Amino acid sequence: VIEILVGEKVPIDGVVISGDTYVNTSALTGESVPVRATVGSEVISGSINDGAVIRVQTTKEFGESTASKILELVESSGLRKSKSEKFISKFAKYYTPIVCIAALLLAVCVPLVNVATGRDACVAIWVYRAFTFLVISCPCALVISIPLTFFAGIGGASAKGILVKGANYIETLSKTNVAVFDKTGTLTKGVFEVDVIHPGELSAENLLEYTAYVESYSNHPIARSIIRAYGKDVDKARIVDVREVSGKGVIGMVDGRRVACGNERLMNDEGCLVGECVLGGESAGTIVHVSVDGRYAGHIHIQDIIKPTSKEALDKLKAKGVRTVMLTGDKESVAAVVAGKLGVDQYYSELLPGDKVSMVEKLLGENTGGKLIFAGDGINDAPVLTRADCGAAMGVLGQDAAIEAADVVLMDDDPLKLVTAIAIAKKSMRIVYENIIFAIGIKLLCLVLGALGLAGMWLAIFADVGVMVIAVLNAIRALRIKE
Known part of the structure; x- marks a missing residue:
């Protein structure tokens, strides 16, 4: 302690x-x-x-704490290079010896050719041009600015509560064209909450009070959600003879009145005619029916509430041309309602963890020209997070196994942050390509001018240091992301 x-x-x-x-x-x-x-x-x-x-x-x-894990992930993120970084590293590996040989040829071979043809060797001039050529050809702008852009993108994402585990995932995120979501805990809050109270003969307040008192002896998640909705202390002295009816509900005496809370079968046992929920087909949750002294008193609708930003996140993804898919282990009726409210392009229900992997593999096979990202939170999502091109886990509600398997962690469980992550990735990659084109273009131009003697040392210094400074400043833009 x-x-x-x-x-x-x-x-x-x-x-x-x-x-x-x-x-x-x-x-x-x-x-x-x-x-x-x-x-x-x-x-x-x-x-x-x-x-x-x-x-x-x-x-x-301490080694298993949240802060420690974040530090480990940040430290290891630099080891995962993107294809662009690998290209630049390989480019520099071959580029450097080539330009060194070219400079040597300028300094030695051209004067020798001049002497062989009976002309003045002009050694000083060609050595100067060779040094100018070397300064111009220095690949600092590329070697420094490209990795810096990815680190800036990772830093900008972390400032928004998005932990990206490596530069290669920035590149993958930028190419996302299919986004697959787990339902519970990712698009929904993952906890039961009282949604609507439909009273009969009693007032809504009295109906909730009687239900909360009887359910106070139960540890069921639905019972706990009703007690939370009641929000007051339960006086146990008012309750007697509480018993649980397996598979049906709970019955008890509150202030001398017999209160039964449960499903339709319990109401049938109590001899009550169950009232129909006015939500009808829009209901995607559980209904707790209540009777008092053998008379139907109303019902309470409980469901896993959709996160406030889920619909906005999916709408923004679709506006960017990303196809949205929802996978869930819930029954078809629940999945259909949630999918309808969110407006996902496709949904698949009643899936086991292995089924989710198979479904993602099927979607990967169908997807060409882009990348598939999967967002989930539970232990059962860990295999899918690993199988997808890029896996995103919820950082607060997410299980340790899911966070460990994921490539991106959304630290505040907001699905809208996935849209931000993709925007950061696209901006970072755009800056990477800008720097590559700008640096190589300027250097090639100056190399030609230097070899022809039209570029002096000052222009060479600009082609090296100046271009590097401009590229670095451009790379830093990846830190600034608009909401």
Whole structure:
């Protein structure tokens, strides 16, 4: 157990056991608004305690903490070179000896030819031209600016809460033309929430209160979502004789009244006529029916809520010409509703982890001329994240296995950040090509002028240092990304 004072950084991941504060996670997730942390809340290493003194029970060793993993990923990202970087490295490997030989030929062979033909050797002139040729040909602009562009792109992405594990993934992201999403935890919040309350004879407040009291003895996620929606302390003295009916629901006595909460089968057992949900076909969640003293009292609609930015993210991707696909293990009816609300181009439901891999492989086979990116969050998504051209994991809700397998990590679980990542990648690659064309074009022109004696040492210095400075300044633009 560690105590964290106001203004201190959280050194190791853990769970708050006492205190109520706000933590600043902007350095990790890019989220500018501090996040509230109360008893039971998880806090991650690297965040800053902005509110009050808290005590934290550590849950991971330092080497496994969030900050430590991020540092390891950033350190290893430089080892993964993109095709452009590899091209420049290979280019420099052959280019340097070639221009050195060419300069030597200018300095030695041309004077010898002059002497052999009875002309003045002009050794000083050709040696000067050879040195000018060497200065012009120095590949600094390419060798420095290209990797710097990728590092700037990775840095610009991290400032937005997007962790890219290597320069090669910047190049892959820039070519994305198919985006595949897992549903739960990626496009949706991954937790049950009370969506709508449809009361019958009781008021909505009373219906929720009776349901919360009976469900307070259950650990089911649906029960916990109802208690969260109620938002008040449950007086256990008002509840007696609570029992769970397997596969149907919960029955108990609240203030002397018999309250039954569950599915239609439980309502049939209670002799109640179930009311039809007015959401009809738009319902993609679970309905908890409630009866009080044998009379139908209404129902509560609970579902996994779609993230506020999911629709916007998919719309922006489609506007960029990216085909969107949703994969889920949920039943067809749920998948159809969510897909309809989000407007995805295709969706596939009732998939096991192995089925998701097969589906991604099928999509990869169909996809030509571009790259496929998969975004997921769970352990079951890890194989798919590895199989895709580029895998993106949710950093907060995501399981460790998914984060480890992914090539890109969205630190605040916002699918809209995937659009930002692609925009950063496209801008970075555009700058890379600009620098390559600009540097090689200027150097070739100056090399010809230098060999002909039309370019002096000052122009040679510009072709080397000047072009390098211009290329580096252009590369730094990758750090600045518009929202």
